[in-house]
Structures are given as C-alpha cells and as structure tokens.
Amino acid sequence: MSEKDDGRRGSSQDPEGERHLTDEEIEAALAGFEEELNADDDGASRPDDGASANTTEQDHQASDPQTSGDASGEGIDFDDELEGLIGNKAKIATLITRLSSGELLAAFCRLAGIDADCIDTPEGAFAVLRALDGDEPETCARDLTSVVSGLSAVLAVNRADKLEATLWLNGHAGESFSPPVLFASTSSCVEDLLIGASNLSMVQVDGYSVSDTDELSDESAMAIIARHTRSGSGGHAAGTANE
Template sequence: MTDELPDDFEVPDDLSSLLDGSDEEPSVVLVITQVAQPAPLAAACAIAKVDVDVVPTPIGAIAVLRDPRAAADGAGAISKLLRTLPVILLERREGQITATRWTAGEQGDQLPAGLVLSEAPAVLEDLLLGSVQAGEVEGVMTSVGMSRWQAMRLIAKRR
C-alpha cells in the first residue's frame, strides 16, 4: 500500500500559520467588567447596539456576546461606554483562550489567560468552556430586544 499525497497538496513556507489560531473565528467571547449589576451593563449595551447576555458574578458583570465574530467591536463599544474602567476581552478559539485589556474603546495589551482565569469565579470558566449557556445562569439580563427608552429608564432607576 502506497501513501500518496494529492496533487494539490502544498507545504507552506512559513509553518507558524499552522499554529496560529488568529484566522479562526472565536466560538465564545466574554467581556469581563467591573460593573456590579447586570442590568445597567445590559442597558448600556442596548443603547450601543451590542447584542449581549450579561451574567452577574462576584467580580463584576460579564457580557457574553451573542455574535462571537463581533469580539473587537463589542469590546470596543463596551469599554468606550465604561470610559476609564478597563475591561478584559476573553476569546475562545478551538484549543486556545486569549485575553486582551481594553480601555476607553482602545485595545490594550495581551494578558496571560491563565492568570486572568486563576482567581475567576466558576461561572466564568463554565461560560468560556461552553458547559453553561448565559441564559441558564440565574440573574442574567439581555440587551437584545431592549428599546432605547427601556434602557435609559433602567439606567436612571439604578442611579
């Protein structure tokens, strides 16, 4: 038996592209914030037209983006809303988790994902690994379907 390669098989000159998952779309995208409650964050995201489900945690509300392909836009919009408070964008691609700091709408430095996850609540890891969906977490709020008027009222009520 002879193992033959197909005629169109090519070995790339630079093998690093085989290890780099950056071209792959993320399957899960979370934005970790310091916002204490999910309602104001969901309302702010509704105003910014970012589709998220916001999960409460002891460290702050976590925005789970409905469209993982919009990771940079979502993190940028959320960090712009929170102005001076940094947020952390966590992206899961097959076999790899990346963490990036965002402040005032600008992407910052890469963070070691293991360090970010080391002291994180269990729900964060569950969401990131996909073992729990955001809608299954108690206290979740969504920005989807929230009108601008409802969002403004929710924010005013929380002040």
C-alpha cells in the same frame, strides 16, 4: 460615540414610529456615570493587581476538541462547529467588567449596539457576546468602552480552543492576561463557559441572573442607568458601597 452608533441613530424615529434616542440624549445620560468611573481609584475591571505583574500574552489549550462542545449535547451546527475549530469564528466571547449589575451592563451594551446576554456574578457582571465572526468580538469591546468612557473591560475569546484575554479601555486594546490570571479574579462560571464546560441555560439553572439586551429599548436602558448612578438608587462597581 462610535461610527457604528452614529449610523444606527441617524434618525430619531424608525419607519414603524418607534422613537430612538439621539446621540446627544444618550451622552447626557451617560455623563454622570462616566464622571464616577473616571473618579474611581480601584482600577475598574483589571484582574487581581497582585497577580497582574506576572501577566504575559499566552495561548491556553481550553479543552480537548474531541470532547469539547455544547455541554447540553444538542443543537450543534456543523458549519459553526467547523468555523470554531479553525478559528474563523469564536466559539465564545465574553466582556468581563467590575460592574455590580448584569442589568446595568446590558443597558450599556444596548446603547452601544451590542447583542449579548449579561450575567450577574459577585466578582462583577460579564457579557456573553453573540457577534462571533472574525474580529466582531474586538469591535464590540471597542464600541462598549468608547460609548462609556472610563469603563474598562476584559475581552476573553475562545478561538480554535485557545483562550485570549485583553484589557480594553476608551476604545483601545491594552495589555493581555494569561487565562490562569484571568480566572483567578472571575467567577467560576466564566471559566466554565469559556472552556465549553457550561452554557447559558446551565448558568441560569445555577442561579445566576441573566439580562438579554434584546429585551431592552433605548429608553429602558437609560432608565436602568439612571437607577444605578450615585444620584439614583445604587452604585456601579462590584464591591463599591452605595452612597
């Protein structure tokens, strides 16, 4: 568990009487799932292996700043837009996994203290992060992959209309991927969100299921994880058959 989680779970009960799970309870619940992840041979959330040999760290011009922005055309805050243009605040940041369920990813994010909307796609679930200032997206990637040992995730961030994609595993950043390689192995809605051609409302209208971490408690998050372990009722990786 990260220091962030230790601080968040310093006591088992908040002033209003709501019980919070201890680190020991959370680690016990995750133990079986982590064993399954570590036993997998499919490379978890890495983009397509055939294309990864061509990966290099590249900047990608996502869209024309004069035409990009909120696809709905509403609710654009000038200060936020300015911070996004100069790169102090990411325009959008996503954590892309091979998990088969956005609900499961939301449960992991909840236990890692990450605020996000998690979306189901056939290629794997991904999280749209709400923490966008400075290096907050990188902190989220570190925390998620530290809390769930063996879970890898690609952090894709749009800063000042430049896309960066980096693989994270066990709390550490790894190799970087060019946007074309990343988009070749993800749902089209991932690219649309990252370049500003879509937003969460449009994603939901298109029929994708979205799970909000704010709607979960620690207990409900652990119940979701229990349902998705192989000892429960479902598998965990996209394309992995249930036993």
